Amino acid sequence: MERIQAPRGTSDVLPEDAERRLRLLRLCEETLGRAGYGPIETPAFEPTELFARGVGETTDIVEKEMFTFEDQGGRSLSLRPEGTAPVCRAYVEHGMHKLPQPVKLWYWGPFFRYEAPQAGRYRQFTQLGIEAIGSDDPSLDAESILLLSELLERAGARGVRVRLSSLGQPETRRAYSDELREHLRAREDQLSDDVRARLDRNPLRAFDSDHAGTRAALEDAPRLLDRLAPDDAEHFAEVRALLDAADQAYEVDGTLVRGLDYYTRTVFEFESSELGAQSALGGGGRYDGLVEQLGGPPTPGVGWAAGIERILLAADVPPAAQARAAFVVRADGGSTALAFSVARELRRHGVRAEMEQAGRSLKGQLKHADRLGADFVVIVGEGDLQVKDMESGEQRPVSSTADVIDLVAGSSG
Secondary structure, three states, X not given: OOOOOOOOXXXXXOHHHHHHHHHHHHHHHHHHHHOOOEEOOOOOEEEHHHHHHHOOOOOHXXXXXXXXXXXXXXXXXEXXXXXXXXXXXXXXXXXHHHOOOOEEEEEEEEEEOOOOOEOOEOOEEEEEEEEEEOOOOHHHHHHHHHHXXXXXXXXXXXXXXXXXXXXXXXXXXXXXXXXXXXXXXXXXXXXXXXXXXXXXXXXXXXXXXXXXXXXXXXXXXXXXXXXXXXXHHHHHHHHHHHHHHOOOOOEEOOOOOOOOOOOEEEEEEEEEHHHOOOOEEEEEEEOOOHHHHOOOOOOOEXXXXXXXXXXXXXXXXXXXXXXXXXXXXXOOOOOHHHHHHHHHHHHHOXXXXXXOOOOOOHHHHHHHHHHOOOOEEEEEOOOOEEEEEOOOOOXXXXXXXXXXXXXXXXHHO
């Protein structure tokens, strides 16, 4: 019979990798919780309109990458490709504008995009993100950047750099788009087919192109950073001043536009030299019009998202503190019930405890305990108990389960 395999573009997370992910999750809880961010979970699928309206109909995500289906009621639903629009939808739906502002939230979960699979980029991937909704204070922009920087540093990410820019307000961007479109029209024969096809709808996406001709056409193009309105330029200057005061390194890059239409003002991206050509770890920015686009009151917001698989490729996540480990061996005539009870009691006292469950010989059990890295072996014999210290080799008889706990769990304290 033919084997069933996971769908193309997905990846199973096996125990060793899952342990690293859980350690990273704990780092996220610590780092973000200390800054006042509370956890939020949104559904894995949402109305398709949420992403068409929020992310933008001309983005690659909406045009090419969403998994969209019709449910039994004829409604169009999509597996979520990103997290900001769902969180903003929840903010509006649950009246979170009535809470003290800004509302600070963080999330971790599966997301879905139909992309060509590559290292650290799967069609189902895990993403971490934060959103701070309800204030346009530049300190929130800086705080967002510094939190991602701190998290990546604590995770051991290597070769990290930060790119920073500002997109200004939508009206500024519209005027700039007209100017950029005129510049690119004069060089249309140099552009890629994709850029030409989207020139009328979204010329800024040309900055995302790797096409050599397109990049050459953009070399002397005007920059949006030079067209910012005075209040947007001031906001950007305040963000940079706060980052400078925190000794956060960054590069101002006027070609950074991000791939989602909802961004306004500050945008940023974290990259790692460890990841090759696809170097992005995560990024985000301000989205001051998104909540209103989704039917809420005018509400500013800022946030970011980072791919867990990408972070783990670039990082040496520090190991978690290891609990004391024990393996419960059954000698000939040893009681299975007693071995089972001893293992349970050890776990209750904070010890990682396993027991023989595969029918190995006594010699095989001891070898298996060594492979597992057990600190102690508890030998359940016919009417007796013994505890062996695997480091020293010392083995001593004990009279009860309580004595086992004192020797093994007591050593871990």
